[in-house]
Amino acid sequence: MENGSVKWKVKGKQQLNSASAVTVRAVRDAIMSKVSPTDERPIIPLGHGDPSHFPSFRTTCTAEEAIVDAVRSAKFHCYSSSVGILPARRAVAEYLSKDLPYRLSPDDVYMTIGCTQAIEIMLAVLSNPGANVLLPRPGYPYYEARAAFEHLEVRHFDLLPEKGWEVDLDSVEAIADENTVAMFIVNPGNPCGCVYTYEHLEKVAKLAKKLGIMVMADEVYDHLTFGNTPFVPMGVFGTIVPVVTVGSISKRWIVPGWRIGWLVTNDPKGILRKSGIIDCIVGYLNVSADPVTFVQGALPQILEKTKEDFFSKINGVMKEAANICYDRFKEIPYIDCPYKPEGSMFVMVKINLSLLEDIDNDMDFCLKVAKEESVIILPGCAVGMSNWLRITFAIEPSSLEDGLARIKAFCERHSKMQ
Amino acid sequence: MENGEKNFNVRGNEKLIGSSDTAIRGVLALLKDNVDQSMQKPMIVLGHGDPTSFSGFRTTQVAEEAVIEALKSAQYNCYAPTVGLLSARGAVAEYLSRDLPYKLSSTNVHITSGCAHAIEIILMVLARPGANILLPKPGFPYYDARAEFSEIEIRHYDLISDRGWEINLDQVEALADDNTAAMVVINPGNPCGSVYSYQHLEQVAMTAQLLGIPIIADEVYDHLTFGSNPFVPMGVFASLAPVFTLGSISKRWLAPGWRLGWLAICDPARNFQGNTIDDCIKGCFNIVSGPPTFIQGAIPQILENTREEFFSDINAKLKECAGIAYSKIQEIPWLTCPLKPEGSMFLMVRLNLGMFEDVADDMDFCLKLAREEALILLPGFVMGMKNWLRITFAAELSALQDGIGRIKSFCVRHSLAAAH
Numbered sequence: 001m002e003n004g005s006v007k008w009k010v011k012g013k014q015q016l017n018s019a020s021a022v023t024v025r026a027v028r029d030a031i032m033s034k035v036s037p038t039d040e041r042p043i044i045p046l047g048h049g050d051p052s053h054f055p056s057f058r059t060t061c062t063a064e065e066a067i068v069d070a071v072r073s074a075k076f077h078c079y080s081s082s083v084g085i086l087p088a089r090r091a092v093a094e095y096l097s098k099d100l101p102y103r104l105s106p107d108d109v110y111m112t113i114g115c116t117q118a119i120e121i122m123l124a125v126l127s128n129p130g131a132n133v134l135l136p137r138p139g140y141p142y143y144e145a146r147a148a149f150e151h152l153e154v155r156h157f158d159l160l161p162e163k164g165w166e167v168d169l170d171s172v173e174a175i176a177d178e179n180t181v182a183m184f185i186v187n188p189g190n191p192c193g194c195v196y197t198y199e200h201l202e203k204v205a206k207l208a209k210k211l212g213i214m215v216m217a218d219e220v221y222d223h224l225t226f227g228n229t230p231f232v233p234m235g236v237f238g239t240i241v242p243v244v245t246v247g248s249i250s251k252r253w254i255v256p257g258w259r260i261g262w263l264v265t266n267d268p269k270g271i272l273r274k275s276g277i278i279d280c281i282v283g284y285l286n287v288s289a290d291p292v293t294f295v296q297g298a299l300p301q302i303l304e305k306t307k308e309d310f311f312s313k314i315n316g317v318m319k320e321a322a323n324i325c326y327d328r329f330k331e332i333p334y335i336d337c338p339y340k341p342e343g344s345m346f347v348m349v350k351i352n353l354s355l356l357e358d359i360d361n362d363m364d365f366c367l368k369v370a371k372e373e374s375v376i377i378l379p380g381c382a383v384g385m386s387n388w389l390r391i392t393f394a395i396e397p398s399s400l401e402d403g404l405a406r407i408k409a410f411c412e413r414h415s416k417m418q
Numbered sequence: 419m420e421n422g423e424k425n426f427n428v429r430g431n432e433k434l435i436g437s438s439d440t441a442i443r444g445v446l447a448l449l450k451d452n453v454d455q456s457m458q459k460p461m462i463v464l465g466h467g468d469p470t471s472f473s474g475f476r477t478t479q480v481a482e483e484a485v486i487e488a489l490k491s492a493q494y495n496c497y498a499p500t501v502g503l504l505s506a507r508g509a510v511a512e513y514l515s516r517d518l519p520y521k522l523s524s525t526n527v528h529i530t531s532g533c534a535h536a537i538e539i540i541l542m543v544l545a546r547p548g549a550n551i552l553l554p555k556p557g558f559p560y561y562d563a564r565a566e567f568s569e570i571e572i573r574h575y576d577l578i579s580d581r582g583w584e585i586n587l588d589q590v591e592a593l594a595d596d597n598t599a600a601m602v603v604i605n606p607g608n609p610c611g612s613v614y615s616y617q618h619l620e621q622v623a624m625t626a627q628l629l630g631i632p633i634i635a636d637e638v639y640d641h642l643t644f645g646s647n648p649f650v651p652m653g654v655f656a657s658l659a660p661v662f663t664l665g666s667i668s669k670r671w672l673a674p675g676w677r678l679g680w681l682a683i684c685d686p687a688r689n690f691q692g693n694t695i696d697d698c699i700k701g702c703f704n705i706v707s708g709p710p711t712f713i714q715g716a717i718p719q720i721l722e723n724t725r726e727e728f729f730s731d732i733n734a735k736l737k738e739c740a741g742i743a744y745s746k747i748q749e750i751p752w753l754t755c756p757l758k759p760e761g762s763m764f765l766m767v768r769l770n771l772g773m774f775e776d777v778a779d780d781m782d783f784c785l786k787l788a789r790e791e792a793l794i795l796l797p798g799f800v801m802g803m804k805n806w807l808r809i810t811f812a813a814e815l816s817a818l819q820d821g822i823g824r825i826k827s828f829c830v831r832h833s834l835a836a837a838h
Contacts, residue, residue, distance in 0.1 A: 023704050025500065052495040059495055068486050077477055078470045079674045082443060113531060113707040120707070127431045145705050181427055212427045242426065255495045257711030271426050280430030286441055287563045289531040289538065292710055293675030 027382040034370040044403035047378040051394040060310040066301035076294035084111025088296035118246035118263040127152040134183040137384035165192035188221040191390040193341025195229040205237035226319035227342025235266030321393040328404040334411035345394035373406040469812040484719035494712035500703040502529025509718035533638040533666040536681040544599040552601035556801035583610040606639040609808040611759025613647040623655030644737035645760025656684035743811035752829040763812035791824040
């Protein structure tokens with residue numbers, strides 16, 4: 001640029017930087033960068049939510065064929081409508097209704113670009129000046145990142161590790177006020193690996209009703225359960241309190257890269273419609289990006305034709321991995337695993353910092369274990385619990401054993417008890 | 419509600435209600451609802467930019483097979499990096515660089531869910547407090563909707579109908595001020611069907627340079643040209659003024675449902691150096707959802723292996739359609755079409771309302787046309803030009819001819835002369 005010429009008046013929106021810095025991806029990238037390039041061992045990824053690379057977690061060919069059929073039919077090269085194409089919405093309504101005491105209609109279903117966009121929509125829709133929403137801690141930081149972007153105030157309620165990570169209902173009541181519009185739950189739980197009982201979810205519903213707020217249920221890990229507690233969708237309590245469920249095929253079918261999800265209103269009493277929330281959802285969808293039409297087109301086949309043995313196979317691998325995780329941590333005195341995971345892909349464990357030399361906190365632990373052992377773990381501070389760790393066990397069981405052994409070695413090397 | 423029970427404190431974000439009343443999809447839906455269902459005539463839609471319902475407008479098998487191959491490889495079931503798969507970014511950089519006097523690198527390219535998503539992102543990024551943006555009129559209303567959503571003040575500049583819909587650059591200069599974040603240029607033009615000359619684009623770039631603002635170049639109809647002006651990407655002038663190029667495979671590959679687009683930063687003179695724009699763009703991508711990984715994985719093959727014949731076939735069809743549409747419309751005195759389209763899929767016609775007995779305006783025309791003739795056209799007010807119409811010529815020739823025939827019948831029937 002020549003002297004004296006124009007100054008470019010281009011400045012970016014600053015808050016985009018800060019909003020995104022807290023995402024899981026950003027923290028994990030920071031940790032990944034510490035891995036030593038000279039370590040010849042394979043990196044053990046215990047920090048992700050995406051096992052699709054591992055052979056034990058390959059999706060079913062039923063799903064792949066459904067996409068191929070949809071592409072080759074040439075019927076889905078066109079634009080979708082902003083709420084999603086009817087066959088997809090109908091298929092999702094039928095799929096979810098199987099576990100509900102009432103029937104969802106296709107009009108209750110909105111197709112989204114993964115569960116991620118469904119979350120985006122709900123936070124935008126709930127954002128009003130002065131409003132606040134209640135989020136679980138520990139939780140999934142994308143909620144905080146998007147809420148910050150929407151200028152929506154968040155307040156955190158605790159999940160209780162000593163009670164299987166159940167919602168601390170007293171803390172919910174304590175932080176709610178007349179500006180609270182919703183509480184969010186994640187079940188099966190990320191990051192805790194818990195699966196809530198019918199009784200607990202009913203208590204949550206009744207509390208929400210008492211407070212006059214709706215419940216947003218993130219069920220992206222629906223049916224990924226392998227313990228004693230079965231999966232109960234929050235929508236079961238839709239007659240007590242209006243429930244919006246967000247979900248996708250990303251986790252159950254191990255295809256997060258396909259970017260197809262849904263936002264569903266479980267609201268047999270029509271409260272959400274009367275409140276105008278539905279109009280807002282549709283309004284937002286009308287001005288935002290749509291999921292790929294042919295992936296929507298493939299959804300009926302995917303949801304209806306996938307065989308049960310695919311699901312049981314995946315849950316079987318998860319169960320094995322969860323057991324390995326829990327058993328190995330019992331052998332590592334430096335790390336405490338209070339709750340054997342029953343669902344999702346994660347478990348929260350606590351670091352006994354007092355037993356470790358020269359490890360300041362969870363982030364420090366993760367940075368050092370990445371550098372020294374090429375193991376990637378998500379520090380608990382990324383999900384709202386410092387000095388804890390979130391461990392992903394959805395990887396090849398043999399790799400998991402390797403990773404846990406390396407964590408043990410790391411702890412022993414840094415032990416105060418030399 | 420029983421005694422003592424609280425009312426549910428559920429209220430939606432008021433900004434979102436009615437945010438789309440004037441958007442294309444909303445208006446088309448309204449018009450379709452107005453079609454008399456009992457009519458024998460099949461409905462003809464010449465209101466949108468999606469000809470894929472017509473068999474003559476199917477994407478190339480190369481693209482379909484590329485996507486299927488990527489899917490079956492099982493290498494792409496995972497999340498993609500937020501700014502897009504590196505191979506896709508590189509392929510798009512390569513593809514765009516073919517028409518530029520410099521080379522874009524993969525770091526200059528971000529993959530988005532269609533061009534619409536690229537619009538969303540660039541406006542999110544530029545939406546600093548107090549910012550305003552210059553949009554063409556007539557234009558593409560998604561820009562207005564998203565600018566409003568991001569709380570950017572909108573200022574419209576005119577396209578001049580009797581100068582091939584060229585940009586009124588004097589007006590652009592008058593509208594810009596210190597808070598102007600960018601100007602949007604759509605070329606080839608939607609809704610006008612114009613293709614700007616090299617000279618005009620250069621003047622646009624010089625104006626932007628004078629004003630110190632970047633250009634958002636919407637080139638979603640890139641290469642869909644069939645007149646005397648070839649397509650010249652705005653990026654050719656990026657050393658004068660930085661350009662954000664928005665594009666996708668939706669139009670040129672006839673696959674709008676695949677939602678695969680890009681946002682490219684053309685800044686060979688490095689005017690953005692030391693600027694926060696890049697970080698903001700990355701920050702934005704960290705909090706939004708991207709396109710399916712396997713479609714991104716197929717992009718190199720799609721961009722590199724599609725045969726030239728596919729493109730020339732489509733352009734030939736569009737040329738034929740545009741020519742027929744234009745000449746038939748010339749035979750309808752109730753409509754005036756100032757420019758024979760040279761690109762994109764649309765043309766704009768003015769309604770000569772004085773010649774009608776009982777047509778109040780463009781929306782009234784379109785509603786009645788839908789009801790009586792089962793024909794859907796887009797009323798111009800949606801694009802900022804009341805009492806104009808946008809007609810899509812990208813259709814099966816028979817449907818196009820039928821449709822324009824129906825316009826003529828309608829006009830005759832509602833003509834002032836007919837009342838006597």
